[in-house]
Amino acid sequence: MSFPFNRVFLEALRDVDFMALITLAQASATLEQFIFEQVLTPASLCQFLRENQSAFQLYQLRHRWLFTAREASYLRRLYEKYRILHGETFYEESVGVLGLLLAQTPREGFEKNFITPFTLSVPRFHKYGRVPRWEFFDLDDIRLEYWKTLRFSWLHRPNVDTMEFAWHPIYWFQRKMSSEYLRDPDFLFCKPYIDDLHACAAVMDISEGNLGAARGEGLLSVVERIRASKLKEIFRKACIRAILTHELTAYRPVWQTVSSDTFKNLFALPGWIDMWTKSELGWICAIGLTQYGGETVEPLLQQSFDNNREALIWLFLGAHHWTKDPQDPEGTNTPLPRTPDAVDEDGEIIHHGSCCGNMVWGFQEDFLTNTLGSLSQADRLWIMRKIVSLAPEFGVCADLGCNIFNYFVLGCGPDESDTMFSALLDSIIGSTLQYIFEYAISHAISLAEENGGLKCVALTSARKYSGRVDRKNLALYRLVSL
Ligand SMILES: [Zn+2]
Numbered sequence: 001m002s003f004p005f006n007r008v009f010l011e012a013l014r015d016v017d018f019m020a021l022i023t024l025a026q027a028s029a030t031l032e033q034f035i036f037e038q039v040l041t042p043a044s045l046c047q048f049l050r051e052n053q054s055a056f057q058l059y060q061l062r063h064r065w066l067f068t069a070r071e072a073s074y075l076r077r078l079y080e081k082y083r084i085l086h087g088e089t090f091y092e093e094s095v096g097v098l099g100l101l102l103a104q105t106p107r108e109g110f111e112k113n114f115i116t117p118f119t120l121s122v123p124r125f126h127k128y129g130r131v132p133r134w135e136f137f138d139l140d141d142i143r144l145e146y147w148k149t150l151r152f153s154w155l156h157r158p159n160v161d162t163m164e165f166a167w168h169p170i171y172w173f174q175r176k177m178s179s180e181y182l183r184d185p186d187f188l189f190c191k192p193y194i195d196d197l198h199a200c201a202a203v204m205d206i207s208e209g210n211l212g213a214a215r216g217e218g219l220l221s222v223v224e225r226i227r228a229s230k231l232k233e234i235f236r237k238a239c240i241r242a243i244l245t246h247e248l249t250a251y252r253p254v255w256q257t258v259s260s261d262t263f264k265n266l267f268a269l270p271g272w273i274d275m276w277t278k279s280e281l282g283w284i285c286a287i288g289l290t291q292y293g294g295e296t297v298e299p300l301l302q303q304s305f306d307n308n309r310e311a312l313i314w315l316f317l318g319a320h321h322w323t324k325d326p327q328d329p330e331g332t333n334t335p336l337p338r339t340p341d342a343v344d345e346d347g348e349i350i351h352h353g354s355c356c357g358n359m360v361w362g363f364q365e366d367f368l369t370n371t372l373g374s375l376s377q378a379d380r381l382w383i384m385r386k387i388v389s390l391a392p393e394f395g396v397c398a399d400l401g402c403n404i405f406n407y408f409v410l411g412c413g414p415d416e417s418d419t420m421f422s423a424l425l426d427s428i429i430g431s432t433l434q435y436i437f438e439y440a441i442s443h444a445i446s447l448a449e450e451n452g453g454l455k456c457v458a459l460t461s462a463r464k465y466s467g468r469v470d471r472k473n474l475a476l477y478r479l480v481s482l
Contacts, residue, residue: 010039018048022074042082042090049097055392055432056100057156061355062436065104072104091189096234099153102188107147110190112183114139125167137169142181145170149194155234158242166202174198200239203229215257219247220265248287251359260292267300279394282314290321294367308371309383316387316403320356322364323399355398368407377416381423384408388427401440410453418458425465434470442474
């Protein structure tokens with residue numbers, strides 16, 4: 001059965017509201033077959049997931065899902081159809097966004113129906129090849145290990161902390177006995193994906209001793225070792241990002257073990273700039289800017305980006321740790337442990353829990369203030385709007401809205417603040433990340449209130465957005481509805 005005229009309409013719907021099209025496909029088996037086979041393609045599914053990859057992650061950090069459970073089940077259904085049709089080729093094409101679907105799949109989706117719990121004896125190998133120690137692994141232990149692996153998309157937030165040592169029992173279990181636990185190793189490519197993550201752990205070799213090897217000058221040789229590994233490119237890059245995050249993020253300046261020269265030498269490695277996308281370069285340079293300041297990073301930005309406007313967009317999208325505590329801008333107090341998100345009586349999260357809130361210092365301020373100050377208002381408006389529009393795909397930090405407010409609104413003169421604030425509200429309202437932005441901007445407003453910094457913000461036209469602000473319990477709403 002064909003729908004020659006409907007096809008045009010359905011393709012238009014795909015481009016403006018992908019999720020509405022998938023939902024429509026559930027109306028009948030014939031319609032689903034037509035939409036899944038004639039209107040959608042593996043590339044369009046991957047593109048949709050990629051355009052929302054950061055939004056998914058940021059919502060998850062705030063204990064919410066970007067997709068409803070029903071929407072996630074439709075996406076899985078479509079993904080599974082392409083998996084069966086295209087096999088390994090589709091895994092290669094989609095693995096960068098697969099973690100999102102795996103993260104929002106209930107645990108029962110992966111595991112067999114267990115009538116009786118079981119306990120197994122599994123070996124914990126020793127790094128230096130001594131006789132393994134056998135340990136008991138029960139069903140809850142196994143569930144916990146698989147949950148730890150699948151609950152976040154590691155490729156979007158690569159880190160060494162969630163990786164076990166490569167000789168942990170779960171690696172042996174996954175290799176030898178995963179069929180005892182996994183209902184279907186092909187389901188959402190869960191087994192190949194976990195195997196690939198385990199291969200990353202083996203290549204990074206994150207034992208205490210070996211992580212020490214990545215400190216100081218050693219960082220370069222560890223990075224080169226990973227670059228020479230046989231991992232798929234996307235996993236290789238994620239491993240390097242995990243190591244760089246771990247080694248370069250010092251929560252106090254005196255704890256930094258990698259010199260600014262070593263950081264600069266990364267960019268002198270053959271093929272270094274060509275192996276990264278602009279967003280990845282922005283992320284790497286943002287760490288460098290925070291840890292070493294503008295003097296170190298400016299030449300690297302010139303190598304990596306066409307101009308300052310482009311550099312600023314990708315720096316803001318890639319940066320963590322740019323939200324400072326005005327009471328302690330130099331980070332002289334002991335860094336506080338991360339505080340959990342507080343929840344109000346409606347279950348809304350209101351407190352500044354953390355994406356990365358416990359690093360209170362950073363050297364980015366002068367560079368950002370001077371560079372933004374050298375640009376015209378039109379340029380700053382353009383950059384700000386661009387950052388907000390690219391954030392659902394590329395923004396890494398839940399505090400991004402806070403950083404935009406601090407530098408683009410509080411950072412400009414009082415005569416411009418109303419224009420900048422109105423443009424910021426105009427671009428976040430109705431966007432995928434409105435909920436996250438309102439939260440982060442409210443945090444910036446609360447910090448500025450404590451610091452007396454809000455006095456320089458003129459509020460005239462910004463007030464007209466008050467009716468379209470969603471979160472009535474936060475500081476942003478209180479400010480614009482004054
Ligand atoms: Zn962050």
